[in-house]
Amino acid sequence: MKHATLRQLKVFESVARNLSYTRAAEELHLTQPTVSIQLKQLTDIVGFPLLEQIGKRIFLTELGKELLKVARATFDNFSRFEMLVSDIKGVKAGKLRVTVITTAKYFVPRLLGSFYKRYPGIEVFLTVTNRERVLQRLANNEDDLYILGQPPEHMDVHAEMFLENPLVVVAACDHPLAGQTGIPIGRIAEEPFLMREQGSGTRLSAQRFFGDRGMQLKIRMELGSNEAIKLAVAGGLGIAVISAHTLALERNSEELSILDVEGFPIRRQWYLAYPAGKQLTVVSSAFRDFLKEESRAVANRYLAGIPGFLPVMSNTDLPE
Amino acid sequence: MKHATLRQLKVFESVARNLSYTRAAEELHLTQPTVSIQLKQLTDIVGFPLLEQIGKRIFLTELGKELLKVARATFDNFSRFEMLVSDIKGVKAGKLRVTVITTAKYFVPRLLGSFYKRYPGIEVFLTVTNRERVLQRLANNEDDLYILGQPPEHMDVHAEMFLENPLVVVAACDHPLAGQTGIPIGRIAEEPFLMREQGSGTRLSAQRFFGDRGMQLKIRMELGSNEAIKLAVAGGLGIAVISAHTLALERNSEELSILDVEGFPIRRQWYLAYPAGKQLTVVSSAFRDFLKEESRAVANRYLAGIPGFLPVMSNTDLPE
DNA sequence: GTAAACGATAGATATTTATCTATGATATAT
DNA sequence: ATATATCATAGATAAATATCTATCGTTTAC
Numbered sequence: 001m002k003h004a005t006l007r008q009l010k011v012f013e014s015v016a017r018n019l020s021y022t023r024a025a026e027e028l029h030l031t032q033p034t035v036s037i038q039l040k041q042l043t044d045i046v047g048f049p050l051l052e053q054i055g056k057r058i059f060l061t062e063l064g065k066e067l068l069k070v071a072r073a074t075f076d077n078f079s080r081f082e083m084l085v086s087d088i089k090g091v092k093a094g095k096l097r098v099t100v101i102t103t104a105k106y107f108v109p110r111l112l113g114s115f116y117k118r119y120p121g122i123e124v125f126l127t128v129t130n131r132e133r134v135l136q137r138l139a140n141n142e143d144d145l146y147i148l149g150q151p152p153e154h155m156d157v158h159a160e161m162f163l164e165n166p167l168v169v170v171a172a173c174d175h176p177l178a179g180q181t182g183i184p185i186g187r188i189a190e191e192p193f194l195m196r197e198q199g200s201g202t203r204l205s206a207q208r209f210f211g212d213r214g215m216q217l218k219i220r221m222e223l224g225s226n227e228a229i230k231l232a233v234a235g236g237l238g239i240a241v242i243s244a245h246t247l248a249l250e251r252n253s254e255e256l257s258i259l260d261v262e263g264f265p266i267r268r269q270w271y272l273a274y275p276a277g278k279q280l281t282v283v284s285s286a287f288r289d290f291l292k293e294e295s296r297a298v299a300n301r302y303l304a305g306i307p308g309f310l311p312v313m314s315n316t317d318l319p320e
Numbered sequence: 321m322k323h324a325t326l327r328q329l330k331v332f333e334s335v336a337r338n339l340s341y342t343r344a345a346e347e348l349h350l351t352q353p354t355v356s357i358q359l360k361q362l363t364d365i366v367g368f369p370l371l372e373q374i375g376k377r378i379f380l381t382e383l384g385k386e387l388l389k390v391a392r393a394t395f396d397n398f399s400r401f402e403m404l405v406s407d408i409k410g411v412k413a414g415k416l417r418v419t420v421i422t423t424a425k426y427f428v429p430r431l432l433g434s435f436y437k438r439y440p441g442i443e444v445f446l447t448v449t450n451r452e453r454v455l456q457r458l459a460n461n462e463d464d465l466y467i468l469g470q471p472p473e474h475m476d477v478h479a480e481m482f483l484e485n486p487l488v489v490v491a492a493c494d495h496p497l498a499g500q501t502g503i504p505i506g507r508i509a510e511e512p513f514l515m516r517e518q519g520s521g522t523r524l525s526a527q528r529f530f531g532d533r534g535m536q537l538k539i540r541m542e543l544g545s546n547e548a549i550k551l552a553v554a555g556g557l558g559i560a561v562i563s564a565h566t567l568a569l570e571r572n573s574e575e576l577s578i579l580d581v582e583g584f585p586i587r588r589q590w591y592l593a594y595p596a597g598k599q600l601t602v603v604s605s606a607f608r609d610f611l612k613e614e615s616r617a618v619a620n621r622y623l624a625g626i627p628g629f630l631p632v633m634s635n636t637d638l639p640e
Numbered sequence: 641g642t643a644a645a646c647g648a649t650a651g652a653t654a655t656t657t658a659t660c661t662a663t664g665a666t667a668t669a670t
Numbered sequence: 671a672t673a674t675a676t677c678a679t680a681g682a683t684a685a686a687t688a689t690c691t692a693t694c695g696t697t698t699a700c
Contacts, residue, residue, distance in 0.1 A: 006325065022675080035677095037678095046405060062414060074394050078390065084383070084386055278372055341646075353690080356648060
């Protein structure tokens with residue numbers, strides 16, 4: 001049976017439907033002998049007659065009926081698959097699996113949301129996890145795209161920057177430094193700091209920033225989440241360095257204030273990454289384009305107005 | 321997609337399962353380049369990658385997973401079909417459609433019953449109808465086999481005799497002729513006869529029998545069924561010529577008696593028929609053999625003991 | 641850094657295949 | 671009885687297919 005060809009099945013289906021070799025030949029734009037031969041081959045492979053001729057009329061044998069079912073099921077499967085292919089081509093179907101580093105959760109869901117709205121046929125899966133797990137998933141090719149704060153080294157990865165990720169100093173609104181301009185770095189370094197645990201990219205960047213200037217931060221507390229840090233800062237327990245995106249929702253609240261510190265914001269970027277050899281799916285590719293396009297607007301909307309921050313990207317879209 | 325080959329699907333399935341071209345090549349007893357090429361062709365046909373290679377590892381793309389489903393479904397269908405073929409070959413599956421003329425209903429069901437018991441996997445369909453419909457179904461190739469009392473002429477049919485069908489004269493047990501031996505035909509012809517309607521094969525035979533001898537029967541009543549005739553005969557309304565098989569169940573009853581009339585029983589036969597060009601299915605062929613074999617036993621069991629009847633068939637099986 | 645493993649590619653070849661035209665056999669219709 | 675329609679078969683041919691060996695470029699592992 002594995003020696004049968006789809007061609008034979010196709011011809012058989014036509015003959016079975018028309019109950020005529022000649023008619024089938026016409027339908028398939030073949031000569032009648034060609035149909036005869038294809039059918040003979042198929043019959044030889046099966047070992048039993050599929051058709052019988054009584055007088056001039058042609059009938060399907062029991063086996064013929066069964067094979068017809070098989071043939072039709074097969075062609076149905078194929079055409080369903082072909083439809084899927086063309087849907088995927090038109091981004092009307094497909095899956096998008098994105099894994100992002102924890103800090104990115106403040107703006108990625110919003111973007112995925114609008115992306116999904118533009119392509120309602122697709123399925124979106126978002127995983128939010130720490131850097132280590134992101135890199136692990138990247139290495140295991142578990143997702144389509146990855147978003148993180150610094151591109152992995154020692155790994156063959158294609159990474160591209162798509163959005164600024166400025167780190168700012170925040171304090172409670174009633175903090176003495178709130179509202180001041182051009183605060184010297186040395187002044188800030190004296191304040192008690194609230195920090196994420198060791199290994200946090202933000203913490204690393206902040207410590208390097210002060211370290212490079214010969215200062216060491218006084219860390220009062222380590223907290224497990226950005227939310228906790230913001231609450232603690234608002235509660236007056238200290239000041240903190242956090243990603244401006246983290247403030248997206250609180251920007252206009254009365255509780256936190258971004259301090260205008262010399263040298264701040266620390267410039268960091270968001271990167272979109274995927275394994276070097278990987279050919280992006282149509283959906284992934286569409287999301288990549290979408291991400292570049294949208295992130296500019298996001299940058300202008302949410303990052304403008306940060307003291308000392310100047311977007312590098314072209315400002316065709318200005319904030320309202 | 322119609323240009324894909326089953327070979328390509330087979331190779332793809334193996335690669336997808338092993339996630340390795342080399343392993344797949346080993347499994348299929350091919351060289352690795354062959355696998356590469358087959359897969360490349362399939363990928364070109366689909367138009368999108370089915371597999372992706374990240375570093376040294378191979379992954380299925382979303383489309384690859386879908387195609388794998390299609391491939392597996394296809395092969396499953398084929399192997400199910402192959403199982404059906406081999407079941408049919410071993411008469412463990414299949415259908416048997418038999419159409420018989422009304423009179424044959426007295427012994428065919430019994431035979432079909434034992435046939436079914438021997439081959440429990442098959443499905444049996446029995447149609448009982450009049451001669452006209454039998455011939456019609458034969459012409460339309462609606463069934464596998466046909467049983468009738470005289471082979472059709474003016475029709476390209478293969479027919480073979482398989483059983484004697486003696487026509488006997490029956491009377492009520494208390495009829496004056498009951499028990500007498502060597503009753504002259506002339507004596508019988510005086511009796512009032514009960515007959516099936518015009519067109520009945522039995523009636524035709526009986527009338528021809530007496531006509532050939534220059535006699536004409538006195539027909540008292542026409543009745544629509546053999547059962548009605550038997551009841552009427554038992555009730556003393558007259559005598560009748562009927563097939564001995566019709567008496568199969570009543571043979572030992574006290575109501576009817578077979579008369580020992582000169583020249584009786586009229587010899588008729590049962591024929592098995594099917595369209596000339598038709599190649600019998602395995603099941604049909606098995607039933608044909610079964611029929612020949614069993615009908616001898618039936619003949620001996622039910623037809624022996626009919627006054628004046630001498631089976632033509634060899635009597636290796638003697639009646640108990 | 642070197643070796644081993646893996647997949648891609650090139651080039652060659654024998655086989656199979658798909659197809660045609662021409663013709664023959666058979667059955668139905670006129 | 672003849673013509674027509676239908677399917678089977680034979681013979682020919684161009685195309686494709688399936689496969690191999692040999693070799694190359696990468697990636698991983700030691």
